[in-house]
Amino acid sequence: MIASLSKSTLKQYSVCFNQWWQYCYTNNHEKFDSSTSIIIKFLTDQYNNGASYGTINSFRSALSMLLGNDISQDKSIKRLIKGVFRSRPSLPKYANTWDPQIVLSHISKWTPHTELSLEKLTKKLVSLLALCTAHRVQTFSLIKLSNIIISDSGVKINIVDLIKTSGPGRDQPVLYLPYFNDNLDICPATTLVDYISFTKELRSTSSDHLLITVKRPHRNATAQSISRWIKQVLQESGVDAAVFSAHSARHAATALTYSAGSATQSESWPPIQEIATSDGPVQSPASQRLVARAGPPPPRHSSGTWAGPPVGAPSDGPCRLFLRYDLLPFSGDGLASEVCGLLFLPLC
Template sequence: MKSVVNKAYMAEDQPRYRFDQRGKYSGSSPCSSDEYSSYSSENDQGQNFRSSSRSPGPPASRSPQNLEGHQGSAEMENDKSKEPSQKDPISEGEFLPDDIKQIIGDDPHTKTPATVLIHQSIASRWSHILRNGIPRDELSSLLESLPVPSNLPELSAPKLNPEISEIINNPQKTKDSYYTSLQDRTAAGLSALAQALSVFIVESENLDGKIKDERPASPTGEEPYPGSREVIRKAFQRQGIPESALNTTLNSLSEGTIRQYGITYKAWWSFCESIHESPFNVNSKSVILFFEKLLSSTTNRFNAFNSHRAALSLISDQPIGRNMLVKRYLKGIFRQRPPAPRYQTTWDPQIVLDYLETTTGSDLKAQSFKLVTLLTLATGQRLQTISTIRIPNITMSAEGARVLISDFIKTTSPNSAQPCLHLPFFDAKPSLCAARCLQTYIELTKDLRSTDSDKLFVCYKKPHKPATKQTLSRWVKETLTSAGVDTTIFKPHSTRHASTSAADRKGLAIECIRKTAGWTSNSTTFAKFYKLPLTQTGNFLHTVFDQSEDN
């Protein structure tokens, strides 16, 4: 075998050199092929062929070029020991380019094993448990205290089907019971780990929220006022409402309420910015300071401050509306600026009715103004309710028109019925008949109404979009102004005061007034705010002193 290897390292055209039986070089003269073969066969029979490198073939250091000039193996060994050792750059890999190292990766033999340390209190306890185990009673109580989380039932071990249990033998049942017990213990361990992680996550979220609360709310203008809806959304998030339920929760507030609260939130945002407080850190001290600033800079009465209180209570983590200091302060505002009704008197609807009766305009604008004003006076309803009337909800009969209000309005609640407006034909004065005016308006606008809206009122200007509540309010105001009502004092909503007060003056039962206008049977709103006397233009002195009637 060695002769074959030795021959493989020797080219045919190179001379063979003499080696003794110990594998040492014995001369510089080449040997013949027969001598080399004879020498190799002797070694195959048991002689020990050794080279200084112990390789199966002649080492590179013993090539003819390296061996020339040496007189013996001892001298060669001594010379090699004196030479400095040199590393093979290819075998060592010291000169690999960086891009090649990046491709093949780091040498795994040079990597340092990763070490992980846990808290010593945990390590010492677990070490004791791993060495000594847990007592059976303690283990049972521990497993009972760590049930499978209700929102992760997949941790529970699956139950063996009764049909299968009847046909398998006892060893298989024992094996299944063992695996069930093993999974139950694993589930208990995972449950404990999940509970610990949940506590950590919740505390982290609370800490993040606390840090955000303690940070000044946009002292440098980095967080401008985002709008009332976004303020409420962020407050609901902080109060714990899930992200998926935010929109549904926001729907509990009407658009009008959100707009009204927006006045408070905008002023509150600016105030918190000036004192370097978070707008969501609503506490009694900051609320009282905010109210005091408004009290000194505005002429708002108690009603406005009560609205501010409701708005801030909505975004507060605390029951700020029931705070004793805030309630005491608001009571002081009540005494200092008590609430007062908007109107002390009202106007006579007959003034407007006389104007509408003499108006002969038949164009869309005139009919629009006339119908909306007649509906407010004939029903005593708010303009918000009138603006929600839809064509499919209008039913005409021989007695008149019946209008069902299906949209949400101010008085809509889970336990209240939606209003239904009854407009009987007024044959005494057909020009003031709201039911006939309604028929005329529907016929006049049937070709102008868009297919994607079924609202009754449309704008009289192209492209004839559905009219909003604000548009209807402007129409009523122009009508009242044209009829001679002082609209610098009386707003469009005053039609509700005028019509209900007129009905009361003419002897209509209070129950009928409440029902028609949309108040509950036990409501005192009409008596407090809507039952008003007519505005008197006469002068007391002239009436008393004038003696013309006595003569």
């Protein structure tokens, strides 16, 4: 059973287990007593100590696994959880998002790559990956050099390690970054290729991870380090880093895609609400809240595809960035897709 939990979930549950064991010891209860009254008193104590709705819900899940009974379906406990939500509701972290163009304009000045420091080149790469793929930093920390395929058209990255959204019957994400020849200063594929060349002599011969730390000794970069780098870029670009975290890059990229819309050269893309990305279906409640911050959807062609200029439309001025999706078979209802590249459209 322990193997079914991720490290982060196990770490989260361990907090509950410690609190539960301390509560049972103090009140002379058996640790594996699954009486509803005892569980309710325990959760009530946690609430009185300032625990949030999310924490109480997490404790309920942890106790359900530990005690074996289906605590989540107990009517009294469900009523308690509902009361916690009504009296201490869990609110969204963000009510709006920021414009990716702010960050793109800032990092576009970081050229040429051969004259940048390792720290600056690394920050530019992770920022472009975050905006161009809308994946979590966990995904970036798992990119391996052996799973990167560089071709004349772009860079293909296979993610073989389990990520947060991995599950039975689900395909692992495949990231494709095409070369953006109209503006190589913000081309993620070019930046990635230059980063690999830059770090070739710095990385350990036994290291297969793409991203390494910027200070000696150059170890594999963790998700926490990548988050810190992205947040530093946000702050340097003028985004309020006190409000927005590195994870907000996913919100900004997907919200901008939704608000502006996109059309392929074959005009075969569906509206974003019908797309399920490699991180999960967009029609999920969380994703609906994400794209809702972008405002109303754009106009559509009579054929049902989004109105907009063709992919890779050249521009003499700055460009906006949009995610590009390729449709894939989906095991459930609806469609699935993989984030396979970028769509750059001129600012109007």
